[in-house]
Amino acid sequence: MVNLAFKDLFHKKGKFALIILGLSFSIFFVQYSAGMFNGVLTTSTDILDKFKFDVWIREEDSDNFLDGGFVNETVYDDVKMMKNVNHAERLILIGAEAEDEERTTFCYFIGCDINNPDHEIGPWDVTKGNEGLLFENNTVMVDESIKDYFDLKINDLLKIGNVWMKIVGFCKNAKFMFNGYIFASIETVRSLTPWARDWITTVAINLDEDYTIEEFEDDVGDDISHHLEVLSTKELKENTHDMIINEGGLGGSIYIMVGMGFFVALIILSVTMYQSIQEKIPVFGTLKAIGASKGYINKMLLGQVFIYITLSFILGTILAMLLSFLAGAIPIIVELQTSIILYIAFLLMGLVCSSVTIIKVHRIDPAIVFK
Amino acid sequence: MSDSEIIRLNDISKHYGTGDILVKALKNAELMMKKGEVALLMGPSGAGKTTLLSVMGLLLHPTSGEIIFNDKIYNRKTRQKIMTETRRNSIGFIFQAFNLVESLNVIQNVEIMYKIGKLEKKGYKKKCKEILEMLQMGHRLKHASKDLSGGERQRVAIARALINEPMLIMADEPTGNLDSENGRIIGEYFRKIANERGTTILIATHDERLKFCADRIIHMEDGEILK
Numbered sequence: 001m002v003n004l005a006f007k008d009l010f011h012k013k014g015k016f017a018l019i020i021l022g023l024s025f026s027i028f029f030v031q032y033s034a035g036m037f038n039g040v041l042t043t044s045t046d047i048l049d050k051f052k053f054d055v056w057i058r059e060e061d062s063d064n065f066l067d068g069g070f071v072n073e074t075v076y077d078d079v080k081m082m083k084n085v086n087h088a089e090r091l092i093l094i095g096a097e098a099e100d101e102e103r104t105t106f107c108y109f110i111g112c113d114i115n116n117p118d119h120e121i122g123p124w125d126v127t128k129g130n131e132g133l134l135f136e137n138n139t140v141m142v143d144e145s146i147k148d149y150f151d152l153k154i155n156d157l158l159k160i161g162n163v164w165m166k167i168v169g170f171c172k173n174a175k176f177m178f179n180g181y182i183f184a185s186i187e188t189v190r191s192l193t194p195w196a197r198d199w200i201t202t203v204a205i206n207l208d209e210d211y212t213i214e215e216f217e218d219d220v221g222d223d224i225s226h227h228l229e230v231l232s233t234k235e236l237k238e239n240t241h242d243m244i245i246n247e248g249g250l251g252g253s254i255y256i257m258v259g260m261g262f263f264v265a266l267i268i269l270s271v272t273m274y275q276s277i278q279e280k281i282p283v284f285g286t287l288k289a290i291g292a293s294k295g296y297i298n299k300m301l302l303g304q305v306f307i308y309i310t311l312s313f314i315l316g317t318i319l320a321m322l323l324s325f326l327a328g329a330i331p332i333i334v335e336l337q338t339s340i341i342l343y344i345a346f347l348l349m350g351l352v353c354s355s356v357t358i359i360k361v362h363r364i365d366p367a368i369v370f371k
Numbered sequence: 372m373s374d375s376e377i378i379r380l381n382d383i384s385k386h387y388g389t390g391d392i393l394v395k396a397l398k399n400a401e402l403m404m405k406k407g408e409v410a411l412l413m414g415p416s417g418a419g420k421t422t423l424l425s426v427m428g429l430l431l432h433p434t435s436g437e438i439i440f441n442d443k444i445y446n447r448k449t450r451q452k453i454m455t456e457t458r459r460n461s462i463g464f465i466f467q468a469f470n471l472v473e474s475l476n477v478i479q480n481v482e483i484m485y486k487i488g489k490l491e492k493k494g495y496k497k498k499c500k501e502i503l504e505m506l507q508m509g510h511r512l513k514h515a516s517k518d519l520s521g522g523e524r525q526r527v528a529i530a531r532a533l534i535n536e537p538m539l540i541m542a543d544e545p546t547g548n549l550d551s552e553n554g555r556i557i558g559e560y561f562r563k564i565a566n567e568r569g570t571t572i573l574i575a576t577h578d579e580r581l582k583f584c585a586d587r588i589i590h591m592e593d594g595e596i597l598k
Contacts, residue, residue: 004472004483011474286470289430290531291459292487293452367430369466370421370543370575 005303008280020312022268027316027346028323030261034338035320037254039331043175044244045237047093047110051120055213056236057203060227064239065176066248068094071228073198082219084211089113091121091202092189096161098142098182100150107146107160108176111189111200121204123183128154129169134185141169143180161192175331177244266349269308273301273357281364288366301358305350313343377538377571378427379403383436385422396422398594399436404573406538409565409584412575414591420575421543423591427573428462428541429454441538459488463532463570467544469524471516477527478503478512484534502530506560522553529560533570540564542574546581558584 009016042049044065057079059069073090080088092111097104113119114134122131123141133139140160142152147170150158157164160182174181190197207216217230231239245251277284287297317339324332385397396419404410412420425431427438429445432454437446441461445454458464471480481499485492503509506526516524525545532540542561546554562584564570573589574581582588590597 004475004486007474007479008472282468282470283472286464286466286472287483287487288455289428289458289464290484290487291455291462291535293455293459296487365430367425369464369470370425370430 003303005300005307008300009304009307019268019272019308020315023265023308023312024315024319026261026264026268027312027342028319029264029316030258030342031317031320031334031339032323032332033254033257033261034342035324035332035334036330037250038333038335038338039324040177040244040250041241042333043331044177044240046174046176047091047121048233048237050124051204052206053089053120053204053233054207055205055216056231056233057205058201058229058231058236060229062201063229063231064236064243065093066240066243068201070196070199071201071203073200075228076200076203079203079205079220082216084208084216084219085205086208087118087120087206089116089119089121089204090186090200091204092186092199093176093201094189095179096182096192098146098150098158098160100158103150105146105149105179107142107179107182109160109182109184109189109192111184111186114185115187123169123171123181124174125172127170127172131169131183133168134183134188136166136168137185138163138165138188138191139168139184140165140188141171141183142167143174143182144170144172145175146180146182149180163191178330262345262349265312265346266353269305269350269353270356272308273305273353274360276304277357277360281368284361284364285366285368288364289369294362297361298358301354301361302351305354306347309343309346309350313346375405376403377406377408377441379439380427381437381439383426383433383438385419385426385431386434396594397426397433400596402427402589402596404539404571406571407565407569408586409561409572410574410587410589411581411585412573412589412591413577418591419594420591422594423596424541424543424573424575428464428539429458459484460490460535461538463535463537463540465525465528465532465540465542465545467547469521469528469548471524471527471531473515473517476513476515477508477519480516480527481530481534484531488535490535499530499534502533503527506530520553521548522550522556525549525553525557526560529557529564533564533568536568537570540570540572542572542576544576544578545574546576546578551580554578554580555583 057071057075059071062069076088076090079085090113092109094109096107096109098107112122127144129141134141152158152167154167156167158167186200213232220230317334321334324334380400380402383397383400387394387396400423412423414420426433432447434447437444472483475483478499481503482495484490485495500512503512506529508523508526508530511519511523516527546557549557558581561572565572
């Protein structure tokens with residue numbers, strides 16, 4: 001049977017396409033912003049998600065991955081000897097400049113405990129080479145974003161923090177926020193600081209099954225934990241995200257961008273619906289005169305808003321996903337869960353827009369048909 | 372109310388505005404129409420024809436008085452929902468400007484009555500087609516309404532008004548936008564519908580040529596029905 005909501009929308013195809021385009025763009029803007037927010041947060045703590053450790057030791061006041069802080073290697077030596085510590089691993093995570101003759105970019109170094117036969121932290125999603133090649137000093141594996149930026153090939157040299165290092169492999173999806181990771185052995189990373197030999201930034205620890213983090217904290221004692229922070233994975237993750245959102249200013253920027261996207265969509269939809277009603281006052285008057293119920297009119301208007309939002313949401317999301325593949329340097333993760341929440345939020349916004357127009361239509365006097 | 376009566380107006384008044392700008396559009400109107408009767412409502416502009424049509428068609432509440440339609444009483448307190456239901460099930464409307472939905476084709480403009488109301492949906496397509504064929508529109512079922520001539524549009528509007536098998540049809544200047552030939556055809560259809568279906572038809576018009584199809588002419592002036 002004829003569906004007036006559909007017919008009416010598609011009757012003026014050019015206008016319909018323009019409205020969909022405008023809405024899609026604002027939804028794309030929101031999805032892209034939300035995707036960037038997700039991407040930055042996710043990549044900032046990728047190590048925590050990929051390698052399952054119970055506890056992390058960092059320098060005092062460096063309780064997140066954005067703050068660099070040095071921990072003496074003796075802490076690692078002491079911790080690994082502790083009873084109930086199942087496994088301990090050294091890690092260096094610091095920022096460094098990578099450059100060739102023409103270009104410079106900022107990267108993050110991960111110094112992995114390659115010499116530890118039980119080590120877990122190492123390059124992930126390797127596309128070329130293998131981490132065994134990192135045993136050799138001044139060799140590195142880099143994320144493909146760095147490879148593409150410098151147009152690197154295996155065995156090329158790249159100057160990192162003033163030391164020329166040989167590329168022995170590539171990996172993908174290895175980024176800390178906007179910057180690619182460079183994987184190397186702890187010794188290679190230390191070659192950047194010849195004045196300080198025995199430093200690391202983090203000790204990653206797995207505890208025995210029945211041994212709690214609180215018990216570990218108590219047992220670590222003042223000798224080891226002096227000027228150090230003992231953090232659970234959850235705490236380190238929360239601190240890092242909190243730092244990015246609040247102190248890094250990402251939260252405010254994203255909220256403004258998402259808000260703007262919603263505002264633009266709200267304006268487009270409100271103006272569209274209002275204009276549509278203004279143009280169709282005689283049609284609605286006729287429908288009311290010939291007996292259309294309030295329910296029918298509500299369903300028709302809500303149906304139109306639903307079609308506008310659903311089609312635009314699909315287009316906007318596809319556009320955001322396409323651009324996330326093309327964006328390269330920017331980590332954009334369009335998540336299903338976030339998308340569902342945004343879709344519901346857009347539908348609610350549509351409900352607000354349509355409720356205003358529904359009220360306006362209900363106020364149309366059916367007797368206008370005789371005027 | 373006798374068996375042959377379909378609608379009766381008892382002392383109906385309709386006022387707009389208040390105080391100094393009070394307009395008495397209808398003054399104590401009394402009117403009765405029988406089943407199958409075709410009446411022309413004539414009078415100068417501003418006589419109150421449109422208001423009478425709106426009140427009789429249950430589009431407007433009267434300020435005072437009551438309408439007895441199909442043995443039910445409607446007055447200023449009748450709920451809007453009841454009036455809407457009655458219009459949907461028992462009254463058909465025909466307008467000077469045809470008021471077809473531009474985005475729908477000919478048959479869809481008739482089918483829309485099934486969509487908006489609780490009409491029996493079984494066999495609705497066949498029924499819509501039959502009515503349009505009766506009105507000589509069978510060859511134009513899939514045409515866009517904007518591509519039709521004025522006479523054809525008015526025939527589609529008549530089909531829409533008839534599809535719910537109304538007891539009463541309210542027509543406002545139905546030939547106002549038509550040439551004499553199409554005006555005559557529409558008049559003939561009104562007569563046929565009243566004779567064959569027993570539908571009561573009230574036509575507000577200035578068109579003297581429609582007199583041939585009417586059983587009665589009701590004259591109005593200054594909001595009053597002239598005796």
